[in-house]
Amino acid sequence: MLSFIRQTLKDYYHVGAIAPSSRALARALAKSLEERPPAGAMHVLEVGPGTGALTRGILERLHAGDTLVLCEINPDFASQLAHKFSTDPEFTRWKNATEIICKPVEELATTRSFHHIVCGLPFNNFQPDTVRMIFAKFDALLQKDGTVNFFEYVAIRHLKRLVANRAERQRLESVEAILTKLIANHQFRQQLVLWNLPPAWARSLRFSENGTLMRSGA
Numbered sequence: 001m002l003s004f005i006r007q008t009l010k011d012y013y014h015v016g017a018i019a020p021s022s023r024a025l026a027r028a029l030a031k032s033l034e035e036r037p038p039a040g041a042m043h044v045l046e047v048g049p050g051t052g053a054l055t056r057g058i059l060e061r062l063h064a065g066d067t068l069v070l071c072e073i074n075p076d077f078a079s080q081l082a083h084k085f086s087t088d089p090e091f092t093r094w095k096n097a098t099e100i101i102c103k104p105v106e107e108l109a110t111t112r113s114f115h116h117i118v119c120g121l122p123f124n125n126f127q128p129d130t131v132r133m134i135f136a137k138f139d140a141l142l143q144k145d146g147t148v149n150f151f152e153y154v155a156i157r158h159l160k161r162l163v164a165n166r167a168e169r170q171r172l173e174s175v176e177a178i179l180t181k182l183i184a185n186h187q188f189r190q191q192l193v194l195w196n197l198p199p200a201w202a203r204s205l206r207f208s209e210n211g212t213l214m215r216s217g218a
């Protein structure tokens with residue numbers, strides 16, 4: 001918890017949270033992993049794992065043979081995660097099934113694809129073009145009928161807008177327009193998780209074929 005707050009103070013733009021997610025939010029975001037591929041192993045990508053709060057929810061859903069890629073931009077978080085996979089009993093079992101990649105998700109190669117993406121990114125801190133680019137990347141990384149699972153803090157954009165200047169308000173409105181369209185076109189489940197600081201909506205989107213996202217004009 002302390003190390004998370006330290007990173008928040010150091011780089012609020014990328015961390016964008018005051019505390020790691022709760023186990024309740026982790027479970028809500030990992031629910032899509034109950035949908036397994038008809039045959040063979042399931043491949044999962046987590047983006048922005050931080051200290052591994054959502055990772056715990058994912059690991060609970062993995063079966064032997066499944067794989068997990070963790071893409072984290074922050075080298076301190078990436079090394080904390082690597083340490084966890086060597087020492088924490090909830091993580092060690094999955095060490096050989098897991099790969100930690102320390103780079104921005106925007107730069108992740110699209111040479112492999114995933115059944116599910118669990119995402120902890122703070123979209124409300126990003127420029128609209130970055131949000132668009134990240135969802136286009138998700139689209140390219142997903143298998144057909146794959147899911148993207150992410151959270152939004154309740155009422156956070158509204159609260160931010162109250163104290164924002166004009167340029168910042170416009171940025172937030174553009175990010176909201178992108179997310180609202182994606183949600184309208186692709187969301188198949190939402191869950192309000194009150195047991196989180198602050199409370200959050202867990203959202204699950206499905207992209208039925210690659211390129212849908214780009215064509216929907218999000």
Ligand SMILES: C[S@@+](CC[C@H](N)C(=O)[O-])C[C@H]1O[C@@H](n2cnc3c(N)ncnc32)[C@H](O)[C@@H]1O
Binds near residue numbers: 119
């Ligand atoms: C809100 S924190 C979430 C941490 C953790 N998943 C949780 O729920 O407690 C956002 C995380 O995304 C990471 N991050 C931000 N931008 C990123 C990017 N472009 N690519 C990969 N990771 C990123 C941050 O370093 C941070 O770990």
